[in-house]
Amino acid sequence: MILEELAFLALAVVALATALLALLVRELVHTILWIAVFFVDLSAIYFLLEAPFLGVLQLGVYAGAVTVLLLFGIMVTRKRIFSREATTGIGAVPLALALVTFIFVIASVGEFSAGATVHAYDPTYLSQNLFNVNGPWLLLLGLIMLGAVGGAIYLVREGRE
Amino acid sequence: MSGLPIVGFVGLSAALLAVGIFGILTRRNFILLLIAIEIAMNAGILNFVYFAAYTGGTAGLTGQAIAVVLVGFAATEVAVGLAIVLALNRLRGSINVAEATELRR
Numbered sequence: 001m002i003l004e005e006l007a008f009l010a011l012a013v014v015a016l017a018t019a020l021l022a023l024l025v026r027e028l029v030h031t032i033l034w035i036a037v038f039f040v041d042l043s044a045i046y047f048l049l050e051a052p053f054l055g056v057l058q059l060g061v062y063a064g065a066v067t068v069l070l071l072f073g074i075m076v077t078r079k080r081i082f083s084r085e086a087t088t089g090i091g092a093v094p095l096a097l098a099l100v101t102f103i104f105v106i107a108s109v110g111e112f113s114a115g116a117t118v119h120a121y122d123p124t125y126l127s128q129n130l131f132n133v134n135g136p137w138l139l140l141l142g143l144i145m146l147g148a149v150g151g152a153i154y155l156v157r158e159g160r161e
Numbered sequence: 162m163s164g165l166p167i168v169g170f171v172g173l174s175a176a177l178l179a180v181g182i183f184g185i186l187t188r189r190n191f192i193l194l195l196i197a198i199e200i201a202m203n204a205g206i207l208n209f210v211y212f213a214a215y216t217g218g219t220a221g222l223t224g225q226a227i228a229v230v231l232v233g234f235a236a237t238e239v240a241v242g243l244a245i246v247l248a249l250n251r252l253r254g255s256i257n258v259a260e261a262t263e264l265r266r
Contacts, residue, residue, distance in 0.1 A: 119221055
């Protein structure tokens with residue numbers, strides 16, 4: 001019990017710190033490395049919440065695919081991938097807006113009861129729910145992904161002005 | 162397993178959303194913008210997962226199913242975003258979003 005709370009606290013601190021570092025660090029490649037740590041950390045939080053399927057999905061899709069995709073994006077758009085980025089200033093208005101969002105979301109927490117039980121799910125039931133009950137939505141996701149891939153290929157194809 | 166404080170999870174999610182919004186508003190590099198959007202989106206997915214864990218039953222399972230679909234959507238969004246980055250880079254030689262003003266004219 002206390003061990004789980006300590007684990008969550010540590011994971012939450014690491015998640016926040018890596019998210020901030022990813023946005024504030026000056027070299028783009030270091031940004032990608034920090035965001036990879038962020039994704040792995042979130043997957044650990046999913047395992048803590050007894051959602052192993054989502055944890056593995058987070059590791060495979062985010063920490064694996066998205067990270068490599070972003071690295072390739074940097075690789076093909078710059079001559080020297082370790083070149084530094086000119087940081088824009090930390091403006092007062094964006095900071096204020098972010099703080100207002102945080103306070104607004106936190107203020108809505110009071111409606112929920114504190115400290116309920118965490119339910120564990122067997123991945124078997126999750127797959128039944130995903131492919132039977134929510135099957136049409138999964139099909140829709142596939143169609144949208146197909147359209148997105150077609151659009152991405154159209155955008156990057158050669159000989160287009 | 163029981164007793165993980167719900168305030169902590171909502172707090173973490175809210176803080177990540179705030180970091181994402183801050184990044185979206187301040188960064189001018191398209192790839193950094195995509196990363197900020199990913200951080201904000203992960204805050205939302207985290208919400209789905211832990212409210213699924215706290216709710217239990219069929220409703221909780223649906224919450225996890227939605228989270229799975231959202232992860233797929235986020236990956237698709239990154240792929241399309243990077244295609245836009247490549248097109249922008251070929252067109253202008255830079256991926257600064259403040260310079261991409263073609264649609265304003």
